[in-house]
Amino acid sequence: MNFGEVLTQALPLTFLFASPFLFAALGEVFVQRSGVLNLGVEGMMLMGAFCAIYVVAPHGLNQSPLVGLLAAALVGGLMGLAMAVVSVTLQAEQGISGIGFTLFGTGLSSLLFRLLAGGVISAGDHAFQSIKVPVLSGLPIIGNIFSQQNILVYIAFALVPILTWVLNRTRWGLQIRAVGQNPAAADSMGVNVVAVRYATVIFGGVMAGIAGASLSIAATPIFQENMTAGAGFIAVALVYFGAWSPFRVMLGALLFSVANNLQIWAQILNVQIGGAAINSNLLIMVPYILTIAVLVFARQRKRVEPAALTRPFQRGEN
């Protein structure tokens, strides 16, 4: 296979497997822009993934994928609400409490999986199916991208311009940014800091839940204990990587995903350098090394970091 053929096959999977990262990271952009760090994304993804598939699976509640998606969003939102109570109202240390939510979600999703499902469950025909976009799917090389994606992939990428607009052009977006930069000033201007942060953390939870569903009832589509295997943390890293901009977060998710997909191709095609096969362990590391490298070289990061990130707000103290 030549590189063009590989790219034709690799691009659709790149977009498909970038979508869970994108959902989770876009939500986290809003959370962090309001000054809260949510490291519970991983746990919320797992809970979303389990609830979604249990709702749609033939051995579960046997509902349509849309109901599964709503269940995932609801569960993610509830965990977001709990995270908001802990981090905004009770002002607990955000990094630690976020890790706590990840452990909680990992454990609870495993427990529910064992109690309710009893073994590996498949979404079967109730998973989101591929949709072929007319005209676009006929294009050379990139046409493949539009011929085999499920609806959630299109939604994830459509959310990028929408959320950019919300963040930069709406009153709510302005309030979020103000609360993240200088909560005391925002408070004195009459912005309800607590309400804004509750809204963003719950929104982040909803998006993390949907990210889980985009795996369990779309991309994968099965559930296995701890199936996200760190994807939630990669999503948080992508937010830093993308300098808190939805568009750049999308670029980061795509870069990570394409690097990962191409290293898989390098493995299965047994790509050789100087007559020797490349060690698979080195190839597996490529996407991670690339992410770290970009983080190191992205210097403008410090300037745009929300000034109040991880700092709880207490009226009169900040």
Next chain:
Amino acid sequence: MKRILLVFLLIALLSVDVVSAQSTPFKVAIVLPSTITDLSWSQSMYEGLQAVQKAMGGESAMEIAYTENMFDVTAAEQAMRDYADEGYNLIIAHGTQYGAQMFSVAADYPSISFAWGTATDVGEAQGLKNVFAYQADAEQGAYVEGVIAAMLTKSGTIGIVAPIPAGDALLYNNGFEQGVIATKPDANILLAYTGGFGMTTEATQIAQTQIAAGADVLTGSSQQVVGAIDAIQTARGYWFGTQYDQSGQWPNTVVVSEAYDWVPSLTDMIKSIQGGTLGGTVYTLTLENKGLTFAYGKVELSDAIKAAADQATADIISGKIVVKQDLAEVTPEPALNSTPETTPEATASS
């Protein structure tokens, strides 16, 4: 009040005494790298223990304690020490990665038996007499599966969704490749590693990439393969399983699984411990001793395929076919220096 408390305490103490005098169950503890529902490595051993427990007469005769998801080997050592302090009779470290920790605990508790696998080292060098080792000659059953896979593929392209290049996963891959190439020398084998055992999403992505590259038959090991099986089912291809019967969920996709039956090994191990011998034996699952069995799904196989599979099985048992554990011994061409063992001249000179 004090007197009443004292009486209660006395009754409590007495009752404990009575219970322990009535029955002393054989206590087994196991440290697992994944979960007891992983459809592979850990589940095969856990269900083996359950079967032995049933055969021995239930929970009153044998107790099973387990700790799952022990990615951290230091934490695994702590778990083993806790079990040793609690007086377990047999402590199983179910993974090659736990070796160093298990040996250090075994040295501190010489009256307790330990077992570990995939391994062959029973600690003789350290002077230990309380360690059993176990392994599966996964390459044997894998070879037979490779024969069937080569006869089933229409595209001639077969994918392997692999965890890491080590342990019985590597033996399995190597055996499978030998079976495929022996049957269909021009077959195209696409191999990719996820870099772990619990990388479900990555394994799914690898499977989908292999399918995009033309594979219509896939195989792979460890608990992460469930998404890969689902992917090949969607593509209407076939899957070959290992470690545990994976056909339950996907009966029309999983052609056959090389299942591990630990029951005979465990039964013998417990008998040996009860007889006073606390270690020293290496248990190996093979086709010959039926530790490796084939669990078929519902895929219709032609008589020619069935005959070829049976022949390969018989030939491995009789020794006519020797499946190599290391691929370097099979295909010397790709290596920079051809392996000396493969040519008679080199063997003679060494």
